[in-house]
Amino acid sequence: MSSEKLPRQGRRPSSVAEAAERLAAIVEAAERAASSVIDDAEEEARRRLDEADARADRLVAARLRTLADELDPPAGDGEPPRLRRIDRNDAAPHDAGPRGLAPRRSGSAGARLLATQMAVSGSSREEIEQRLRSGFDIEDTNEILDAILGPED
């Protein structure tokens, strides 16, 4: 609401000109008040849109974190510390890499976790795909990417 003072009521106009002037002032004040209401409404709408955007982002992040937890489940109260093992059967046929280390895990929980964490952190489908290809030698990344990000349009 505008803080402009309106002309005081009950005073008799001394002339037509003065009455017109007062009327103009009233109209101008009303227009300013209306403008302020519109500004407030627009601001409120913008705020609500921002909140909705933020809520949507949080929901997506929560969903992705849930997916991450499903891949890497937390232990319940009183249980021993996390003992998740990456399933050796998940490993690629063989890609020992340098120094004859453990095989890379094509399609493994590691690759899925990498993809999920990158998605949570805001990486694009292309960026995740590139890391899956370079880090895990995965030819067809669509299965993992679709599961996490949904199918491409």
Next chain:
Amino acid sequence: MSTAPTGHPSLAELQEIERRYLMRTYRRAPVEFVRGEGALLWDAEGREYLDFLAGISVCSVGHCHPAVVEAVREQAGRLMHVSNLFYTEPMLRLAERLSRSSLGGRAFFSNSGAEANECAIKVARKHAHRRGVEAPEIVSFERDFHGRTYGALAATPKLAANEALGPMLPGFRSVPFDDAAALREAVGPNTAAVLIEPIQGEAGVYPVGEEALLAAREACDAVGALLIFDEIQTGVGRTGSLWAYEQTPVRPDVLTTAKALGGGLPIGACVTSPQAGDVLERGDHGSTFAGGPVASAAALAVLDLVDDAALLRGVREKGAALREALLGLEGVREVRGRGLMLGVGLDASIDATAIGVDLLERGLIVNVPEPGTLRLLPPLTVDSDQIERAVALIGESLVSFQPA
């Protein structure tokens, strides 16, 4: 034109004070900085520098970011310190924010990265004792840097070798960097934790490979040990995600953060998974200043800026552009790292220290963490013109040092 106040001492006068009154633990470059803004610094003579070190990855949102300055100013004018015997909102908000943005457990605040690692070491040892381990051991990689307090120092093999500071804390061992097989072999029933930097920073920017990360995770899981990521340099957006682990195939049980967290104010944190969050109990650890309202308010302002998809995407894109441009320079052998944490490996014939000194004279601040490597840690807010300028300066310097 000088930007220092009238009556400001000369550099020579400051050096004389240093000579008489400061312990000689640092070799400082002969420059006194008096002002900073974004990726720029000015010395007392008014000369402008492009800062591609950002106070060793501390000023990641740039020098004196207005939002951080305002948060600090506002909080400092209201309440600066009451100790951890009472509640203050900024610290609690920050704990919630750090937990929700990472491992989902609890946070302990510290005043530095080394202290954050001390907390992580305590968590690991107590967690191991609960498993019945009498002599818990912490495994790290050679050339890791975890800090200079005695616990962190013991996990920093290169510095721990300094016998003049002995005896070192027992219960630490190291294995060759990125050696998955050695890591698997080193982890056993007595292992309390594997403590590693996902990208070694002080060593010269060397990312740990996915094989070794997976081996660390698997080995820890097999014996019930904790996997601790020291994200003091890699965290808070430096690599293009809020935490570096988000771009790896593993999730640690504990992460430590500091440096960029406070935007220039000293604050660190040890953040756990839910399972590791209840290990430390009342009386196990503490700190008078840690999590103070001013540093916490600064950290919240930093996270408001950095935990932003567009900014993080920008870090990845700018990092990729910087890497590409550097690889095109004469004398650059390789570029390591991720996001805006890059190690530039130079040809063996080039003296990196001389390049670092020359670049400072040309107005570009970089760091030389090891012979043959320039380390670049520009503010995450650096713009593409500044990146181009830095690349041009490095190129000119390298050309001037090429053997005839």
